[in-house]
Amino acid sequence: MSNPLHIEVCQKVDSLLSVEDLSKAVLDELKNSSSFDLNETILGKDCTHDILKDHIDSISFYRNNNELTAFQTIHANSNDEDIRLHVYRLHEDEPATETIHDNDNNSDELPVATHWVLPSSDFKGLWESLYYDSDLKENLLSFIETTILFADCNVDPNIISWNRVILLHGPPGTGKTSLCKALAQKLAIRFSDRYSHFALVEINSHSLFSKWFSESGKLVMKMFAEIKQLLENRDALVCILIDEVESLAHARKSSTSGTEPSDSIRVVNALLTQLDQIKRYPNVLILTTSNVTEAIDLAFVDRADIKQFIGHPSEIAIYKIYHSCIKELIKARIIEVEAVHEISHLKINGHEENSTTRHMSLKLLELSRESVGLSGRALRKIPFLAHGLYLRTKTSTLSQFLRAMHFAVTKHKEDALERHY
Numbered sequence: 001m002s003n004p005l006h007i008e009v010c011q012k013v014d015s016l017l018s019v020e021d022l023s024k025a026v027l028d029e030l031k032n033s034s035s036f037d038l039n040e041t042i043l044g045k046d047c048t049h050d051i052l053k054d055h056i057d058s059i060s061f062y063r064n065n066n067e068l069t070a071f072q073t074i075h076a077n078s079n080d081e082d083i084r085l086h087v088y089r090l091h092e093d094e095p096a097t098e099t100i101h102d103n104d105n106n107s108d109e110l111p112v113a114t115h116w117v118l119p120s121s122d123f124k125g126l127w128e129s130l131y132y133d134s135d136l137k138e139n140l141l142s143f144i145e146t147t148i149l150f151a152d153c154n155v156d157p158n159i160i161s162w163n164r165v166i167l168l169h170g171p172p173g174t175g176k177t178s179l180c181k182a183l184a185q186k187l188a189i190r191f192s193d194r195y196s197h198f199a200l201v202e203i204n205s206h207s208l209f210s211k212w213f214s215e216s217g218k219l220v221m222k223m224f225a226e227i228k229q230l231l232e233n234r235d236a237l238v239c240i241l242i243d244e245v246e247s248l249a250h251a252r253k254s255s256t257s258g259t260e261p262s263d264s265i266r267v268v269n270a271l272l273t274q275l276d277q278i279k280r281y282p283n284v285l286i287l288t289t290s291n292v293t294e295a296i297d298l299a300f301v302d303r304a305d306i307k308q309f310i311g312h313p314s315e316i317a318i319y320k321i322y323h324s325c326i327k328e329l330i331k332a333r334i335i336e337v338e339a340v341h342e343i344s345h346l347k348i349n350g351h352e353e354n355s356t357t358r359h360m361s362l363k364l365l366e367l368s369r370e371s372v373g374l375s376g377r378a379l380r381k382i383p384f385l386a387h388g389l390y391l392r393t394k395t396s397t398l399s400q401f402l403r404a405m406h407f408a409v410t411k412h413k414e415d416a417l418e419r420h421y
């Protein structure tokens with residue numbers, strides 16, 4: 001199976017250079033630089049070509065199974081490479097929101113839907129910031145690529161069935177919502193030559209059904225009328241994100257059991273009917289998340305093509321999350337400059353050297369092992385807690401910082417235990 005090298009080029013917002021000219025300059029630049037590492041991002045200002053300095057923000061490289069190839073350098077001038085170049089520009093506008101008015105609480109406006117034009121600067125770097133074991137992200141992406149291909153080739157869904165619905169489920173704080181947004185953004189980058197317009201519409205079913213509002217029904221209809229209008233343009237790809245999809249099932253249950261006015265069941269049913277209709281468009285994807293473990297009593301989720309469990313990060317993923325945090329704090333000069341190995345390097349060169357770098361990396365690995373069981377959300381707070389609670393100085397050495405992180409992890413675990421009583 002071929003494993004193409006994806007090169008993503010982020011063009012400056014105000015650059016007017018054509019994609020062809022830019023691609024040529026990028027390939028030229030890469031041919032002249034002898035080699036570069038995967039996972040590396042080259043900033044436009046560090047390029048040698050003047051054109052690139054003026055017109056691009058960054059160039060990044062991706063290949064599935066990064067783990068194995070992290071230390072293989074790539075030679076862009078090698079003829080064996082299957083190179084896919086993607087040029088994109090980030091949209092910097094604020095997303096549009098639909099809100100609903102809470103009459104009982106005069107000032108409150110609840111957001112029920114948010115609409116982004118993609119790729120958006122809001123999600124810059126989001127994909128890269130999420131770490132999972134195995135090729136979870138890449139597999140999801142590749143699944144969606146198949147969905148798009150089948151639709152493009154007019155495969156008959158009555159013969160081969162697929163339905164464009166994905167459910168990510170698992171405990172709180174494991175990155176489900178972030179991953180949905182990152183996937184939508186990634187599609188907008190990778191398919192920039194297939195579609196001309198990309199949108200992400202996030203429906204906040206939780207605030208829509210937290211309470212019965214007299215305008216709810218009208219709002220659902222208006223929202224879907226707009227989405228359908230977008231979908232009529234076959235050069236547009238629309239991702240619809242329904243976060244916490246279980247709240248839809250709950251709302252339906254409480255309305256049938258008579259604790260809510262019967263009007264609200266109409267709203268839930270309207271939403272479900274609309275979703276069923278929208279699924280028929282070849283250019284839509286419905287991304288849903290949930291953190292309940294039991295089956296969700298909703299037909300459209302039940303028939304999802306992919307139901308992916310997202311759990312707490314393993315020791316290796318934790319190492320990567322912590323490593324990214326440490327690099328950020330070194331950049332901010334809160335931790336003194338010191339090198340830490342990438343996890344793949346640490347594993348491969350297990351017993352080769354005996355340097356401080358290796359010593360620090362092993363300490364970080366130990367801390368990662370201790371932190372198993374924490375969610376991604378909790379892990380990203382540990383460095384902050386470590387500094388706030390256990391370090392009194394502005395700058396510290398890596399060794400001091402890791403020690404403080406160890407205390408913060410211990411405290412987090414104790415607090416979590418207390419919450420059980």
Ligand SMILES: Nc1ncnc2c1ncn2[C@@H]1O[C@H](COP(=O)(O)OP(=O)(O)OP(=O)(O)O)[C@@H](O)[C@H]1O
Nearest residue numbers: 129130131171172173174175176177178291376377
């Ligand atoms: N595997 C991970 N790698 C890196 N960061 C993560 C990971 N999992 C979670 N995070 C971080 O935790 C934060 C929360 O993630 P997010 O809100 O997407 O989780 P969620 O699964 O949707 O949670 P909830 O179920 O509570 O809605 C994000 O800022 C994200 O960066």
Ligand SMILES: [Mg+2]
Nearest residue numbers: 176177243289
């Ligand atoms: Mg979420």
